[in-house]
Amino acid sequence: MAAGSPTPIDTDLLRSWPLPRPGGDKSDRGTVLVVGGARQTPGAVLLAAETALRVGAGKVQVATASETAAALAVALPEAFVQALPVLHNGELAVAGADRVVELAEKADVVLLGSGLGDPECADLFLTQVVPRLDSLVVLDALGTAFLTGRLDGLGHLSGRALLTPNLTETAAMLERSEEEVGNDQLGAARAVAEATGAAVLSGGETSYVVEPHGDSWSCSAGAPGLATAGSGDVKAGAVAGLLARGATPEQAAAWGAWAHATAGERLARERPGFLARDVLREIPLELNRAEEPDGSS
Helix, strand or coil: CCCCCCEECCHHHHHCCCCCCCCCCHHHHCEEEEECCCCCCHHHHHHHHHHHHHCCCCEEEEEEEHHHHHHHHHHCCCCEEEEECECCCCCECHHHHHHHHHHHCCCCEEEECCCCCCHHHHHHHHHCCHHHCCCEEEEEHHHHHHHCCCCCCCHHHCCCEEEECCHHHHHHHHCCCHHHHHHCHHHHHHHHHHHHCCEEEECCCCEEEECCCCCEEEECCCCHHHCCCCHHHHHHHHHHHHHHCCCCHHHHHHHHHHHHHHHHHHHHHHCCCCCHHHHHHHHHHHHHHHHCCCCCC
């Protein structure tokens, strides 16, 4: 595996690596299925789903806890929302797995993990879902719990997967200490990519994008305010939406990481005290600035 220095992500790099242009019809721009959200955390899937739409996905579907599904459908009228059964603690129940797989058969991208709160429950649920998927897959947050102890669990997807873990989730997948992963974030991301065969967008003070064969990119932009509740859900939704538009996993990760980070920088200058919902509205503007040669960078 190559282990050279990562290529910095900036507007010059992104303009040399243009995103697929969204088609005129919503069906041409792909369908994203967002699966997650325990009873107590419906906002996570709302943030991810809305971001996917705003970056250009044609359609978004959400499969989430039955108690919050109706409210979420009202909050995001552009989405199809499927209610799933939950356990007594509010986490998604295995009984809903078949319905998720059924929905996934007609989706281009499946984003799993946003808002799940219990690693054991997430693992049980995803074990009944992930091996049956045949689309592009994004595992975010506790969606990565599926890979702890089974780093080969995405082999059937043949490189059609992207992981967006933070340091804690990376440490859990590798069964290492968080301190060890934090001391070599890039090395840990490379280890996950090599073991899983998936592209990795690692969270941290610097974001690293690593693809399984060793190529890597880094994004050091960002603002302290991005370390806020829901920020990771926004980033995961952005990369899922870009995948739906036709980007490759590493391309979606690089563009998503950069747009998320620069949106935070802009908000820190203009609107201190911003929330994750503010970031998702800025991301399309940052994408436009990078895509347009005369745009402000």
